[in-house]
Amino acid sequence: MLFMLNDCNLTDKGCSALAAVLGSDTNLKELNMNNNNLQDSGVKLICTGLKNIKCKLEILRLNDCNLTDKSCSDLAAVLGSDTNLKELNMNNNNLQDSGVKLICTGLKNIKCKLEILRLSNCSVTEEGYKALASALRSNPSHLIELDLTGNDPGESGVKQLNDLLQDPDCQLKSLRFLSPAAEEACQYVNRVMGENPFLQRKLNLSEHKLRDTQVNQIAALLQDKHCRLNRLTLNRCRITEKQSLILTSALKSNPSHLRELNLSRNKLGDSGVKHLCAVLKDSHCKLERLR
Structure with missing residues (x-):
């Protein structure tokens, strides 16, 4: 009953x-x-x-x-x-x-x-x-x-x-103990890197082709209060202008501890760089090094 x-x-x-x-x-x-x-x-x-x-x-x-x-x-x-x-x-x-x-x-x-x-x-x-x-x-x-x-x-x-x-x-x-998207990001990183991102300060996903789903998950990871990542490397990940907007939105959030971001050799285009410049002006962004 x-x-x-x-x-x-x-x-x-x-x-x-x-x-x-x-x-x-x-x-x-x-x-x-x-x-x-x-x-x-x-x-x-x-x-x-x-x-x-x-x-x-x-x-x-x-x-x-x-x-x-x-x-x-x-x-x-x-x-x-x-x-x-x-x-x-x-x-x-x-x-x-x-x-x-x-x-x-x-x-x-x-x-x-x-x-x-x-x-x-x-x-x-x-x-x-x-x-x-x-x-x-x-x-x-x-x-x-x-x-x-x-x-x-x-x-x-x-x-x-x-x-x-x-x-x-x-x-x-x-x-x-995580948001659903952050939990999925954790599972993805564990699967491809064999490590738990919530126990790391650095994460290097270079040369992994990231689809919209993975980029959204990584953005959720950066926004989660449990995440202490301060260096993220996404070199040669085929990140597009649209995906760069998703990432830059995450960098505006208060919980983000990210200090260094490497987006080298991606397809950001002029609009992607424009989004990055806008986030660098934001008072919530703690980024100190951008590649």
Whole structure:
């Protein structure tokens, strides 16, 4: 049974009745409460129902519910109990590292059955990523899918995730922390170069024929907050005037750390150079060397 209460202008006052339902002999397996003003007090009430031995709920969606790290303490207690919860969505809440660390205590508990955890846009930084990596290396963890898009782990956080995926004890099959286009760019670079661009300062794709799709992906990569590339070489890549516009647009974005760009021996034409000149005038562009 699926119960959808998203976008219903609910507050914590409605959660007491829901907690009673969850603790009864209902067959409810999925509860969607996205985009309601539940706040921490509302989640605390819901958790009393989730901890009831009669509760059969497997999927709980709490996206955009004005939650903070206080909610995570109650949810961690649920994860560490005999709950049937297998999927927890908490996207777009201000959980921060302190909240993620609390969730991790639940993930490490041998009773935890959680398989899917979504924490995109939850103000998570390096410390939160470190805690998650530690939790997911623990033997009890059943987590197979983790969504962390829209957070900012910094360079060390990205390395923690990369190392985690190499760990034989980690059960994770799907890890998302990039925009879809940036993720595709990462996969492309891994395929043709055998390296992860998010762990590199330099990237040389010279003499690889880049189609519009790849150029769009590389542009997304440069715009992604996780990317720390400061030197990009695209010599003899058959880049056209149209593609140069895509790249130059990316260089105007605030996250771009690029300091050196090599576009030698491409088909930029006069208009391509004109686009480059325009971006060099832009205050957001940090480019210091252009070939």
